[in-house]
Amino acid sequence: MAAPYLGGFRITSASWASASSIRVDFESTYDNQYLYQLYAGRSLIGATTSTLERRIIAPLSWSLWPQVLAIVAIEPSTAGTNYGANL
Numbered sequence: 001m002a003a004p005y006l007g008g009f010r011i012t013s014a015s016w017a018s019a020s021s022i023r024v025d026f027e028s029t030y031d032n033q034y035l036y037q038l039y040a041g042r043s044l045i046g047a048t049t050s051t052l053e054r055r056i057i058a059p060l061s062w063s064l065w066p067q068v069l070a071i072v073a074i075e076p077s078t079a080g081t082n083y084g085a086n087l
Contacts (some may be wrong), residue, residue: 002075002077003086004037004072004073004074004078004083004086005034005072005073005074006070006073008028008029008030008073009026009027009028009029009030009036009073010026011024011025011026011069012025012026012027014069017057020059020061020062021057021058021059022057022058022060022069023055023056023057024038024046024056024057024058024069025054026054026055026056026071028054028073030073032051032052034051034073034074034075034076035047035048035049035050035051035073035074035075035076035079036048036053036056036071036072036073036074037071037072037074037083038056038058038069038071039069039070039071039072039083039087040058040067040068040069041067041068041084041087042085042087043084044082044083044084045058045059045060046059047079051076070087072087
């Protein structure tokens with residue numbers, strides 16, 4: 001199993017899509033070969049389903065403290081893997 005990639009992309013915008021979901025747009029230097037997962041802290045909250053997608057809309061609960069958002073690039077064969085414990 002390949003490890004997730006933590007670089008090669010950047011979040012270009014993040015905004016509330018609704019009262020309980022966030023929309024994150026990002027750019028990637030990779031040539032449509034990876035899927036992407038979105039984490040709030042160490043919790044997996046969303047993922048792309050196509051290597052062409054550059055937006056993730058995911059549920060995000062309100063909290064007293066700011067949530068650290070992170071995107072990782074993953075091999076399509078590892079789409080169901082949660083890497084949160086490694087972040």
